[in-house]
Every structure is written in structure tokens, then in C-alpha cells.
Amino acid sequence: MKIAHLVPTLHPDAPEIGLVDLAGAAQDTGMEFVVIALASTSETSQVSALQRLGVPVSELGLGPWDPRAVGRTAQLIRDQRVQLVHTHLPPADVVGAAAALRNRLPAVSTLHRIENLPADRIDRFKRTAKILARQRFMARTIAISQVQREWYRGLSGAGSAQNLVVVPNGVTDPGPVDPAERQRRRSALGVGDGEVLAVSTAPMRRDQGHELLLEALESLPDGLRLVVALAGDGPLRPWLESRVDASDDLTERVRFVHRHQEPTALLGAADLVLHTARSGAAPTALLRAMAAGVPAVATRVGGVPEIVTADTGVLVALHPAAIADALVALTEDGARRELLGTAARERFLAEYEAIGWARRLHELYQEVLTPGRADLGEPQPS
Known part of the structure; x- marks a missing residue:
């Protein structure tokens, strides 16, 4: 089974799709992947990782709405003898649907966001057009959580359920932690014996709530043995660095990776x-x-409560005081952290390991490719 995954870009700061995790697991499920990115990137970590797994990667070097994209994509999937096109994010949805149609191939699309921001008339028109296009040209639309499925149904109407399915994402199992490597990384961050290290890997963008986190950290009691490492990158990083530098409390507690x-x-x-x-x-x-066996303190938004439960972490309101209270409680309770981490690891292995994700997608692809189950351009009921 040969699948083409089409994305706007493979830049590491783009919304994480998990293609490297999926490609690593796909070989065990009888699938072969081809990855096509509409734009090129100078940050080639994802490109290199896919190529190391033997996945052919093509970057078209085009803008998101370049009219040449459809023809080039159609030619690539024809040359690679692809059987099904899987698109991710709106620019790729449009190009992938048209390229698949040219080659008389089925296509599926994964939703990656929940967008509840107020929309003007033009935004609502665009959103409606995308929904209608998915219903007409996509054999399946994939939601990655139940909350996202209900959000999409609310936008598109009850009739959209005929080709809307839920397939949760997964990630690669990192395996056991090397104690020496763990200690080396903690020492590099200046984490002393008996101190608790909390890590945020969220991209540094406005929607990720870093300002709430910093406000919560400033309110923590003196003497709390907690170090916070902010990893990743993004447009807000310079502001975050200056914000930390301007506060003695934050400078003492926060490390930038x-x-x-x-x-x-x-x-x-x-x-x-x-x-x-x-x-x-x-x-x-x-x-x-969860894969690393680390408990989470997470805001109760979107599909997060489907991942973080009372057994694997702490859900908090979108408020600095709630975040601070959870941090104090878990920093001072090592036994609880250990119990939550163990349960998180067990739940990961049962529900979110990448091989299970690949198998779920394989079943969906097989359903779409089975003659009589999903005719081109006419979505069929699940």
C-alpha cells in the first residue's frame, strides 16, 4: 500500500503532524510512504529524519496557493505509483484533492486544529467552501480527538458525519531513559540535587499561553525547588527572553534551551x-x-482532557493562579509524580504508541481502497 502524504511545509516550527513517527511505524504495517511538501525549508531536520527512514521526500518550493502546485503534485504521485493521497492542513487539502482527482485516486484529509476564533463573513465563506470541498472530494475526513469531531460537526452540520472518523495520533516509543544521559541534561540546565525540573516544549507562539506560565512562575513561593526549562522556538522567543531577564524571580527559575x-x-x-x-x-x-512517563500540568482546553486524565496529570483552568497551585502541589509531592508518570506511560503504550496509530490508519486506507466502499469523489458512510 503506497500512500502520499501532502503537507504545506516540513519546517520544524509548523504545526506538528507526526510524519516521522508514522513513517517509522508504517513499515511494520505493510505501508510505504511518499512525502510531498508544497514549500521548501532550510531547517531540514524533519526532511533528514524521513530520508533516513527511506521515505522519498519532495519539496516543491512553491507558495501555499501557487497554481503550479496541482500539476506538479499530480505528476509526482503518478511517477511514484501512489494509491491514495493523505493531506494535512488547508493549502495541502486543496492541492491534494485536485491532484488526486486528476489521477483518479481517493484522498483523505486530517484535521489538525480547533479554531473557535470569531470569523468575519469572508472567513466564514472560506470555511464553508473548505467543508463542502472535503465532503465532495475526500473519501474520509479524520479528526484526531472526539472534541475536534464534535467541533467540526457543529460547523459542517450533521450530514458531515457520513465520512468523518476519529483516528487519534500516536508517537514513537522512546524506550527506557538512560540515567547517565538524564543526569547530564539536568546538570547542563543547572538543575541541582533535590530540585524538580519542569519542561515546556510548546512552540513559542501567541496561542501557547507562555504569558500565563510566566505569570504563574512569578507567583510561586520563595524556596520552592522548581526549575523550568523552555524549549523550542518561534516568533515570541525574543519577547519571552526579555520578559524573563526583566524579573529576578524568573531569571533565577527559568532556563531557555x-x-x-x-x-x-x-x-x-x-x-x-x-x-x-x-x-x-x-x-x-x-x-x-506520556511516552516518557512524565506527568503533565495542562490547561483544560480542546481535546487535552482526552489525553491528560486525573491518573496521568493535572488539568487546570486558563489562569496563572491555577497553574501555580498545581506546580506547588506536584513539586512538593514526589510520590504522586511517580504514580502519575507510571500511569501515563502505561496509557501511552495502550493507546498512543505509533505502531497502533499506523495500524488504525492502515485499516482506514484499506477501507477506502476496497472496491465498492469509497468511489472516487463520492464519500461513503463509515
């Missing part, structure tokens, strides 16, 4: 993971925390 260091590599050194985003369908950062 080098912008080119892989954020998830820190999870093996962490005691807690912080996720203070204002929205999210099913944040991959929380799946990676």
Missing part, C-alpha cells in the same frame, strides 16, 4: 511537563510526555 536543540530530547530529564496552551485538538507534546 538552545533553539536548535530537539525539545523532546529533554523529556527524559524532566519531572513534569507544562502545557499552558489556549487551544488544541490533541497536542503531540502531551503524547510525548
Whole structure:
């Protein structure tokens, strides 16, 4: 089974789709992947990772709405003898649907966001057009959480359920933590014996709630043995760095990880993971925390409560005081952190490991490709 995954870009700061995790697991399920990115990127970590797994990667070097994209994509999937096109995010949805149609191939699309921001008339028109296009040209639309499914149904009407399915994402199992590597990373961050390390790997963008986190950290009691590492990069990083530099309390407690260091590599050194985003369908950062056996303090938004439960972490309101209270409680209770982390790891293995994700997608692809189950351009009921 040969599948083409089409994305707007493979830049590491783009919304995380998890193609590297999926490609690593796909080989065990009889699938072969081709990845096509509409734009090129100078940050080639994802491109290199896919190529190391033997996945052909093509970057078209085009803008998101370049009219040449359809023809080039159609030619690539024809040359690669692809059987099904899987698109991610709106620019790729449009191009992928048209390219698949040219080759008389079925296509499926994954939703990656929940967007509840107020929309003007033009935005509502565009959103309606995308929904109608999915219903007409996509054999399946994939939601990654139940909350996202209900959100999409609310936008598109009850009739959209005929080709709307839920397939939760997964991530690669990182395996056991090397104690020596864990200690090395903690020492590099200046984490002393007996101190608790909390890590945030969220991209530094406005919707990720870093300002709530910093306000919560400033309110923590003196003497609390908690160090916070902010990993990742994004447009807000300069502001966050200046915000921390302007506060003695934050300067003492907060560490910035080098912008080119892989954020998830820190999870093996962490005691807690912080996720203070204002929205999210099913944040991959929380799946990676579960995989590492690290409990999370996360805001109760979107699909987050489907991942973080009372057994695996602490859900909090979008308020600095609530975040601070949870941090104090878990920093001072090592036994509880250990119980939550163990349960998080067990739940990851049962529900979110990448091989299980690949198998669920394989079943969906097989259903679409089975003759009589999903005719081109006419979505069929699940």
C-alpha cells in the first residue's frame, strides 16, 4: 500500500503532524510512504529524519496557493505509483484533492486544529467552501480527538458525519531513559540535587499561553525547588527572553534551551511537563510526555482532557493562579509524580504508541481502497 502524504511545509516550527513517527511505524504495517511538501525549508531536520527512514521526500518550493502546485503534485504521485493521497492542513487539502482527482485516486484529509476564533463573513465563506470541498472530494475526513469531531460537526452540520472518523495520533516509543544521559541534561540546565525540573516544549507562539506560565512562575513561593526549562522556538522567543531577564524571580527559575536543540530530547530529564496552551485538538507534546512517563500540568482546553486524565496529570483552568497551585502541589509531592508518570506511560503504550496509530490508519486506507466502499469523489458512510 503506497500512500502520499501532502503537507504545506516540513519546517520544524509548523504545526506538528507526526510524519516521522508514522513513517517509522508504517513499515511494520505493510505501508510505504511518499512525502510531498508544497514549500521548501532550510531547517531540514524533519526532511533528514524521513530520508533516513527511506521515505522519498519532495519539496516543491512553491507558495501555499501557487497554481503550479496541482500539476506538479499530480505528476509526482503518478511517477511514484501512489494509491491514495493523505493531506494535512488547508493549502495541502486543496492541492491534494485536485491532484488526486486528476489521477483518479481517493484522498483523505486530517484535521489538525480547533479554531473557535470569531470569523468575519469572508472567513466564514472560506470555511464553508473548505467543508463542502472535503465532503465532495475526500473519501474520509479524520479528526484526531472526539472534541475536534464534535467541533467540526457543529460547523459542517450533521450530514458531515457520513465520512468523518476519529483516528487519534500516536508517537514513537522512546524506550527506557538512560540515567547517565538524564543526569547530564539536568546538570547542563543547572538543575541541582533535590530540585524538580519542569519542561515546556510548546512552540513559542501567541496561542501557547507562555504569558500565563510566566505569570504563574512569578507567583510561586520563595524556596520552592522548581526549575523550568523552555524549549523550542518561534516568533515570541525574543519577547519571552526579555520578559524573563526583566524579573529576578524568573531569571533565577527559568532556563531557555538552545533553539536548535530537539525539545523532546529533554523529556527524559524532566519531572513534569507544562502545557499552558489556549487551544488544541490533541497536542503531540502531551503524547510525548506520556511516552516518557512524565506527568503533565495542562490547561483544560480542546481535546487535552482526552489525553491528560486525573491518573496521568493535572488539568487546570486558563489562569496563572491555577497553574501555580498545581506546580506547588506536584513539586512538593514526589510520590504522586511517580504514580502519575507510571500511569501515563502505561496509557501511552495502550493507546498512543505509533505502531497502533499506523495500524488504525492502515485499516482506514484499506477501507477506502476496497472496491465498492469509497468511489472516487463520492464519500461513503463509515
